Amino acid sequence: MSDVLLEVKNLSRHYGALKAVDDVSFTVAAGTILGFIGPNGAGKSTTMRILATLDVPTAGDVLLDGKSAIDHPDKARPLIGYMPDRYGTYDDMTVLEFLDFFARAYRLKGQERENRVASVMDFTGLFPLKDKLTSALSKGMKQRVALGRTLLHDPKLLILDEPADGLDPRARIELRELLKALAAQGKAVLISSHILTELSEICDSCAIIEQGRLLATGPVHEILSRTTGNAVSSELVMRVWKGAEGVDAALARAERLLLEQPLVAAVTVEGQAVRVRIELPLGAAPAAGWVEETSARLLRALVTAEIPVSSFQARELDLEDAFMNVTKGKVQ
C-alpha cells in the first residue's frame, strides 16, 4: 500500500450531549478509495465536513499529508476536493462558464486556467456539453459537472458525500470508472454512499460508522473475517426442480445432505431456493479457489444423491454483509 495521505485521529464532534462523531480514527492512502458507510444520521456527513475544513471538531486531529488540517485549514484546503451531497450548480450558466468561474475562483489565470478547464472537461466527458446550460443537464451530467468542479485545482484528496445518490445505473457505472481513474492517478478518495454494492466494487477498504462511532475499518474481506470469526466466508445459492418427488421433498433431502458436508455452516430454505453458508475453520488460511473447490464438491454430492438441481452458484460475502453484520440499525 502507498503512503498515507489522510490520517484521522480520535476525531469527535459533540453538540451538547449529542455525540455526532465520537472518537473516530482511520487512514486513507494515496491512490486508494475508502468507502465511508453508515445509516442515516450516523455522522458521515459531519465527519466529511470536518475533513473538508468546513467545521471544527470538539477533539481530535486530521492530518493531511502529515500536517494538521485543523490547525492550518488554509493550507489544507488546496489539497482537498469536496463534493457535498447537493451538487450546487448555477442553472443559468453553461458548463464551460461554470467551470471557468470556479477555476477563476481557485485563482487559476490565463492559459493555465483554460488548459485546466479543458483537461477536466476532457476527463469527465463534458466537452460535447460545454455550451449547454447546467439546468438542461441530466442528473448524471450535473454530477459530472460537480465532480469536474471538484477536480479543477487538482486536489490530492477527494471527499465525495453520496455522489451516486439518485443516479441511474449507467451514470453510476460511469462514475465508478471515473473514480477508479482518479485513484489510478494517485488521488486518495473518501466516498460515502448508501449503495453498498457500488462501493464494494470500487473501494480498497471501508469504514463503517454508526451513532458517531467507527465500528470497523479496513479492507472488506478483513472486516468480514473479523465479524464472522472465520478467515473467509461465502454463500452458495441453489435452486431445485420439482422432479418426480416434488419440490418440498427435494429441498428437505438437499438440506439434510448439505448439513452433513464439511465446511457447511448453515443452510436456509427460502421458497425453491437454498442458501448455503460455507466457512473455513477459525484461523485457517484461505487457499486460492477454496470457494470454487467447495462448490464443486457440494454440487457433486447433490447430483450423486439425484437431487434435481436446476441452478447452483457461489456468492462471496460482500460489503452489504459486512455492513449488516457490524451495524445494529441504531440512529441518534
Added chain:
Amino acid sequence: MTTADAIDRAGQRLADRVNPIVVKELRQGLRTRVFWIFFTLMLLACLVISLIAFAAADGVGKDGRYYFIAYYICLSLVQFFVIPYSAYRSMSREREEETWVLLTLTGLGPHRILRGKMGSFMLQGLIYASAAAPFLLFSYYLNGIDLPTIVIALIAGATYQLFLTSVAVSAATLAEARIVRALLHFLVLGFLAWGLIAGLTSIFGLVESVRNLWSDSAARVATCATMFGMLTWGVLLYESAAARMALATESYAKGPRIAFMVQIAGALAFFVWGAFASGEPSLYPVGAITMCAHVFFVGLFIASDRDGMARSLWLTGSKFSLLKPGALRGYRLVLLMLGAVTAVFVTLTLLDKAVSDWRNFNLVLGAPAFAALYLSLPIIASRLLRHPPSQTAILVRILFIGIFVFGAGLPPLVAAIIGIEPDHVLFNLFNPIVGMVNLGGTKSDTNNHLILLYAVTFGAVVLADGILKGRDNPPAR
C-alpha cells in the same frame, strides 16, 4: 500580433484581476428577464417624460427641477428597489442551493464574495444610471436645476443604493429555516418599499435644499450624520453578513467588531462636535441613553457569539485580542465600549460648568449600568441551561427579551398589587425603564440607589465573565 489580439489579451489580463464573483453576477444579472424588462420600462418612461417636456417647453420656463424629479423616480425605482431585491434573491439562492459552501472552499473568503456581489449590483445600478444620464442632463437644459445639484443627487442616490443593497444582502444571510426565510422575504420587500419612499423623499428634500448645505450648519451636520449613519450601518451589516457566512475556522469576528468600534468612536465624535456646537447640556443624558442603547443592541449580537474558537485561531495572534471570535471576548468588548461611552459623557458633563442638575449626571451614569446588567443576565441564564452551542445566540436574545419584559413589567405590577406606588424607587431599582426615569426624577436618595445598582451590575458582570471564561477552552487534540 494585431491590435485586436493585443486588446483581447489586455482584456483577458484585466478579467483575471477582477473579482470572479463580479464577472459571474454581472453575467447572470444581465441575462435575467427582470433586468431587460426594467431597463426597457425605465427608458420608455424617460422617453415619454422627455416628449411631454419637449411639447410643453416654451423656452423661458424653469421646470427642469420637476422633470429631474420625474426622471429620478424612474431611476430610483430600479436603484432603490429592484437592484437591492435582486441582490437579496441572489444571496438567498446561494444559501438555499448550498453553492456558498463551494465558493468558500475555493479560498475566496466571505468578504471577497460579498464585495463581489455588492460590486456587481452597484455596476448594474451604474448601467441603469448611464442609460438615464442623458435624460437627467436634459432636465438641466430645461432650466430650474443646476449641474452640482444633479451630481449631488446622483452621488446620494448611489450611496443610498449601496446601503439598501448591504441591508438586503445581510438579511439574506439571516435565516436558516424555510418558514423564517419566507417571513424574512416579506420583511425585506416591506423594508425596500419603505426604503424607496424614504429615499425618494430624502432626495427630493436634498434637491430642494441643496443650496442651504453651504450656508446652514445644522443642515450640514444633519446631512453628514445621515451619511455617516448609512455608511457605518452599511459596513456593520456587511461585516456581520460576512461573519455569519464565514467558516468556524476563520477569524470571522474581526470585521464586525472593528466596524462596531469605528461606529461608536465616530458617533461619539459626532456627538462631541454637536454638543460643543450647540452648547446644550441637556443633550448629554439623551446622548448617553441613546449611545448605551445602541451599544447594548449591537452588543447583544456580539456577546452572544458561540463559546471558544477554532483551534487554528488559538494558535495565532494574542489570546487576549478582543477581535477574535468567542462570546467571552465579544462580551468584554461590549463592556469596553460601554465604558468608553460612559467616560466620554461623564467628562462632557463634568466639563460643562453650566451643569448644576445632578439628575443629568445620574442618567449619564445609570444608562451604562442598566445596559451592562441586562446584557449580563441573559448570558448568565443561557450558560446555565443545557443546550447545543449552536443555539446560544438565539437563546441569549430570546432570554434577553424575556428578562427585559420581566424586569420592566413585573416590579410596577407587584407594587400595584401590594398597594404601594407603581414607580416606587426601591421596588424599581433594577427596572430598566422606570428605574431610569426615577434616576432622572426628583425622588430622594438616588445616589445610594445608583451605588446599589452599580454593585449589583458589577456582581452580574463578574459572574457572566467568569462563566464565559470557564467555557472558553481550546478544543482538545
